[in-house]
Amino acid sequence: MNSDFYFGQNALPYLLATGAILLGFMIHAVIFRVLKKAASRTYAPLEQAFAGKASRPGRLLIILLLVEISFAIVPPHTVVYEPLFHILGLLWVVVLAWLFSKILPITEIVILARLEKAGAEDIIKRKVMTQFDVFKRIVYFLIIIIALATMLMTFEGAQKIGMSILASAGVAGIVVGMSAKNTLSTVFSGIQFAITQPIRLDDVVIVENEWGRIEEITLTYVVVRIWDERRLIVPIDHFLSKPFQNWTRNQTEIMGTAFIHADYTVPVEIIRQEAQRIVSEEGKELWDGRYCGLQVTDTSPDSVELRVLVTASDAAKCWDLRCLIRENLIDFMQRNHPDALPKRRRIEL
Numbered sequence: 001m002n003s004d005f006y007f008g009q010n011a012l013p014y015l016l017a018t019g020a021i022l023l024g025f026m027i028h029a030v031i032f033r034v035l036k037k038a039a040s041r042t043y044a045p046l047e048q049a050f051a052g053k054a055s056r057p058g059r060l061l062i063i064l065l066l067v068e069i070s071f072a073i074v075p076p077h078t079v080v081y082e083p084l085f086h087i088l089g090l091l092w093v094v095v096l097a098w099l100f101s102k103i104l105p106i107t108e109i110v111i112l113a114r115l116e117k118a119g120a121e122d123i124i125k126r127k128v129m130t131q132f133d134v135f136k137r138i139v140y141f142l143i144i145i146i147a148l149a150t151m152l153m154t155f156e157g158a159q160k161i162g163m164s165i166l167a168s169a170g171v172a173g174i175v176v177g178m179s180a181k182n183t184l185s186t187v188f189s190g191i192q193f194a195i196t197q198p199i200r201l202d203d204v205v206i207v208e209n210e211w212g213r214i215e216e217i218t219l220t221y222v223v224v225r226i227w228d229e230r231r232l233i234v235p236i237d238h239f240l241s242k243p244f245q246n247w248t249r250n251q252t253e254i255m256g257t258a259f260i261h262a263d264y265t266v267p268v269e270i271i272r273q274e275a276q277r278i279v280s281e282e283g284k285e286l287w288d289g290r291y292c293g294l295q296v297t298d299t300s301p302d303s304v305e306l307r308v309l310v311t312a313s314d315a316a317k318c319w320d321l322r323c324l325i326r327e328n329l330i331d332f333m334q335r336n337h338p339d340a341l342p343k344r345r346r347i348e349l
Contacts, residue, residue, distance in 0.1 A: 012074050013070070013071060013074045013075065013076040014076070016070040016073065016074050017067050017070045017071065019070070020063070020066035020067045020069065020070040021063050021066070021067065023066055024059070024062045024063035024065075024066045024067075025059070025063070027062055027066075028055075028058060028059040028062050028063075031058075031062075032055050032058065053102045053105050053106050053109075054099065054102050054106070056098075057095055057098040057099045057102060058099075060091070060094075060095045060098070061095050061099065064088065064091055064092060064095060067088065068088065071084075071085075071088075086154060089154060090151055090154065093147055093150050093151050094147065094151075096147075097143050097144070097146070097147035100143055101139075101140060101143055104132065104135070104136045104139055105136070107132075108129075108132045108136075111132075112129070129200070129201050133201065133217055137218065137219055138219070198239050198240070198246065198249075199214050199217075199222070199239060199246055199249075200214065201214055201215075201216075201217060202214060202248075203246055203247075203248045203249070204246070204247040204248045204252075204314070204315040204316075205224065205244055205245060205246050205247065206244065206245035206247075207224055207232065207234055207238070207239075207244045207245075208232065208234070210224065210226050210232055211226065211227050211315075212224040212225050212226040212227060212232060213225050215231070217236075218236070219236070220235070220236055221233050221234060221235055221236055222234045222235075222236055222238075222239065247315050248314070248315070252313060252314045252315075253288065253290070253311060253312070253313055253314070254311070254312060254314065254315050254318050255291070255309060255310070255311050255318075256309075256310055256311075256312060256318040256319070256321065256322045257307055257308065257309055257310075257322065258307070258308040258310070258322040258323075258325040258326050258329075259297075259305060259306070259307055259308075260305075260306040260308070260326065260329050260330070260333075261303045261304070261305055261306070261342045262303060262304055262306055262333065262340050262341065262342055263303060263304075263339065263340050263341060263342055263343055264303070264304060265339055265340055266304065266306070266333075266337065266340035267337060267340065268294070268296060268306070270337070271294060271306060271329065271332075271333070271337075271340075272293075272294040274328075274329065274332050275292065275294045275308050275325060275329060276292055276294075278324065278325055278328045278329065278332075279292045279308075279310055279321070279325065280292070282324060282328060283310075283321050283324050283325070286312055286317045286318075286320050286321040286324065287310060287311070287312060287321055288311050288312050288313045288317075289311075290311040291309065291310065291311045292308070292309070292310045292311070293308070293309050294306060294307070294308050294309075295307055295309070302342060302343070302344055303342035308322075308325050308329075310322070310325065
């Protein structure tokens with residue numbers, strides 16, 4: 001009789017904790033189901049982001065809170081009390097670090113949604129995305145370091161190790177600093193890069209004579225997606241120490257040129273009118289309507305150089321428009337003015 005009573009008394013805290021865990025699953029399911037339905041009806045970015053990003057850490061937070069309450073009502077046996085609450089303390093550190101790591105993605109989604117709703121320009125949106133991308137990496141790193149340090153400090157042995165490390169930090173810091181100065185310099189360059197922002201995500205750049213778009217920015221390197229789908233990995237300090245071209249730094253609009261070589265007999269005004277027709281009719285999906293002009297920009301003993309200058313809303317459309325102009329002008333000259341095509345002249349002495 002006494003043994004049954006003793007067993008029941010010792011099992012009661014764990015039965016209550018098991019019930020708290022099941023109750024936590026049910027409460028989480030109800031809360032986040034209601035939140036997702038409300039977000040789907042109102043299309044509110046904050047509710048949608050929170051329901052998607054904070055669901056899993058929120059479940060663990062609710063369960064831990066209910067388990068703590070159950071142990072406060074019916075404490076476990078003194079033998080397991082200390083190690084059990086030590087494990088719960090470690091879990092609290094994990095769940096709080098997990099929740100903090102979700103704050104930045106939720107904030108990013110909300111800000112970008114508001115920018116989208118306000119009709120912000122593409123450059124502003126890409127600027128925010130770039131800042132968040134670099135800033136998130138720094139914050140994630142700090143969260144991991146702080147969480148690990150907090151968990152280690154809960155162990156008595158680890159505290160002693162930490163004290164000995166702090167005592168020798170002067171010498172160790174010099175050694176580490178000397179051996180990792182290039183890495184640290186690159187990391188600081190990444191932080192400076194996030195502040196100054198010489199490039200942003202999806203910017204069109206020319207680096208190392210390669211044309212491409214910025215695909216990824218980290219603290220140590222930048223990934224450039226080249227036009228032929230190759231990836232160019234560039235150290236981040238390259239953009240701070242060497243010149244490069246950024247075609248979309250302040251705006252995406254760009255001017256482009258298409259050169260045509262022709263004979264001296266070419267009817268320039270007719271070719272100018274045809275270039276205008278090609279751009280306004282066949283290239284209307286690519287041309288932004290700002291400018292289109294043709295000029296004779298150079299001469300040689302055998303030919304003249306015609307330059308068509310056009311504008312487009314971005315670099316990709318400008319490239320396609322330039323190619324379209326070349327192809328159609330060559331075809332027009334072949335069909336209507338074959339004598340105006342460039343030809344070699346024999347100079348008799």
